[in-house]
Amino acid sequence: MGGGVGLADHLTIGTGAKLAARSGFMSNVPAGEIWGGYPAQPMAEAMREIAMLRTMARARKQGKDNG
Numbered sequence: 001m002g003g004g005v006g007l008a009d010h011l012t013i014g015t016g017a018k019l020a021a022r023s024g025f026m027s028n029v030p031a032g033e034i035w036g037g038y039p040a041q042p043m044a045e046a047m048r049e050i051a052m053l054r055t056m057a058r059a060r061k062q063g064k065d066n067g
Contacts, residue, residue, distance in 0.1 A: 011026075013028070020036025
């Protein structure tokens with residue numbers, strides 16, 4: 001478990017699960033999985049969301065947003 005992790009009450013963290021620092025957990029984490037983000041989710045999904053947000057921010061900064 002990384003530093004600054006927040007856990008809701010009555011969660012089950014599976015054996016061997018890894019929790020990324022500064023993540024917020026509101027649901028159970030299955031054994032052997034790596035989770036992170038806020039709200040926490042499987043790390044691959046969290047990283048995809050971060051990449052999409054960066055892409056959207058760059059496009060907006062360059063005036064390419066459609067809004």
